[in-house]
Structures are given as C-alpha cells and as structure tokens.
Amino acid sequence: MSTHKGKNASPAAEGPLFLQSTARTLRVLEVFAQQPRPLSIAELAAAAGLNKSAGQRIVHTLQAMGYLDRSSEGLVPGKKTLYRAFDFLRMNALVESATPVLHELRKSVNERVDLSLLDGPDIVYVVRLQSKRETFSATLVGRRIPSFCSSGGRAMLAAMPEEEAMRILEASDRTPLTPRTITDIPKIVRKIGEARRQGYATAVEESLLGEIALAAAVLDINQRPVAAIHVAASLSEWTEEGFRQRVSPLVMEAAQALSHSYKRG
Structure with missing residues (x-):
C-alpha cells in the first residue's frame, strides 16, 4: 500500500477518520497541477505514488464519473472538475x-x-x-x-x-x-x-x-x-x-x- 502524501497534507491525514482510498483518488487529479499535459495511466499512477493496479482502477472510476477524459494524447481532467469549481464560487x-x-x-x-x-x-x-x-x-x-x-x-x-x-x-x-x-x-x-x-x-x-x-x-x-x-x-x-x-x-x-x-x- 502506498504511503505517499501530498506536500500540503494536514495533520488530519494521520487521524482515524482519514480515508486513504479517497486521498489516493484525489492525488491522481492533483498530478495535473505539476504536470499540465495529457498523461498515461502509468504516468498518473507513478506521480500519485500508486502501483499500476490501483492506478488503473482509480483512472477507470474517474473516467466513468466524468472527472477524467481521454484525448488523442492521453488522459486529461474532465469537464466535471469545472462543475465543482462552479459550486465553490457560487457558494x-x-x-x-x-x-x-x-x-x-x-x-x-x-x-x-x-x-x-x-x-x-x-x-x-x-x-x-x-x-x-x-x-x-x-x-x-x-x-x-x-x-x-x-x-x-x-x-x-x-x-x-x-x-x-x-x-x-x-x-x-x-x-x-x-x-x-x-x-x-x-x-x-x-x-x-x-x-x-x-x-x-x-x-x-x-x-x-x-x-x-x-x-x-x-x-x-x-x-x-x-x-x-x-x-x-x-x-x-x-x-x-x-x-x-x-x-x-x-x-x-x-x-x-x-x-x-x-x-x-
């Protein structure tokens, strides 16, 4: 199991209520902040500190939910990510x-x-x-x-x-x-x-x-x-x-x- 933590991880990341599976999923999306280009599953998994199997499952789930899209050059953030930014701004x-x-x-x-x-x-x-x-x-x-x-x-x-x-x-x-x-x-x-x-x-x-x-x-x-x-x-x-x-x-x-x-x- 990966123990990779983001550079801005808070002390709450060590607590009993912290879901590592959710954190791993969000880290996949956060990879694009440092590598703003289309990426392969292997690149996303490696940058997020995941093994290939976990990376494949997370990418498949994010694609199915619209948070990742596949372009001709690789995976990119999906339109659903914009919806969440809209939610933040309007609220x-x-x-x-x-x-x-x-x-x-x-x-x-x-x-x-x-x-x-x-x-x-x-x-x-x-x-x-x-x-x-x-x-x-x-x-x-x-x-x-x-x-x-x-x-x-x-x-x-x-x-x-x-x-x-x-x-x-x-x-x-x-x-x-x-x-x-x-x-x-x-x-x-x-x-x-x-x-x-x-x-x-x-x-x-x-x-x-x-x-x-x-x-x-x-x-x-x-x-x-x-x-x-x-x-x-x-x-x-x-x-x-x-x-x-x-x-x-x-x-x-x-x-x-x-x-x-x-x-x-």
Missing part, C-alpha cells in the same frame, strides 16, 4: 460580495483586477477581470502562486502576526518564478514590513516578467486576512511610482469596502 459569500466591488475598481483603473484567497503557503485566484492584453495563464481562475512573491500574498502576510507569517514563509517552496523573484527570507520580510506600513503590497516582475502588481488585504471581523484584491498592469505603460500613486488608494479603498461588507455579512 462562497466572499466571492459574491466581492464581485461588484471588483467591477467598480476595474472601471476606475482599466487594468486587470483579481481576487485571491490564501491556501497554505500559496494564493489561489478566484476572480479575474481582464484588461486589454493578457498572457494565457493570467486569465485563468484557479491559478496558484506562492504567497511570498505575490502582491496579494504579501498583503495578507502583512496583516498576520509576524510569527505566523514567518511560519508560512519557511514552509514555502521559494523556487523563483522569474529572474526577479525575491527568494531570500530577510528581503521578503522587509517587503512584508513595507506592506504593513503602507497598507498595500507590490510585486514587480516577480511572478510574470513585464508585470507590476499591487494588492491590499481584505479583513474579517477579527481583523484576519481572508482575501486580497490585486491590480496588475504592464511596465511598458506604467512606472512603478506612477502605478503606486494612481492605484494604491483605489485598491485600499476597495479592500476596505469589501472588508466592511464581509463583516456585516
């Missing part, structure tokens, strides 16, 4: 409250506006309102990037107690996403401190070359960060200082408005 009160706030911000800045949530050491984008030009990955809901090199991640880390933020940094995979990604913890801590003083965080070409991003944290009634609002733009059209001056008050105002709305909800 999330924060996403519902954020949508009108984000649309108003998008009208004001005329640049891409995103909403992200913190998930372990990463952020995940749950709303993305596009600008006039985008790379493909920047258009997709569900994209994950490490919090340490994201403006939204830094904004949320800045709203936490320092000890908690440090634990997240130390648990992060600090592999650089671009040549400009800051991976040194003392330098990241200084960026988080800057965000704490200013009320917003920035990231310049740290997750995408040519892009500047600025974000502020959305807080719950206990002043805990629950999300971040980002604005991202091209350095071919903005200087860093000009972007900060124009965008930071609008982003902070939007984050504050959503924080108040979320508290009332």
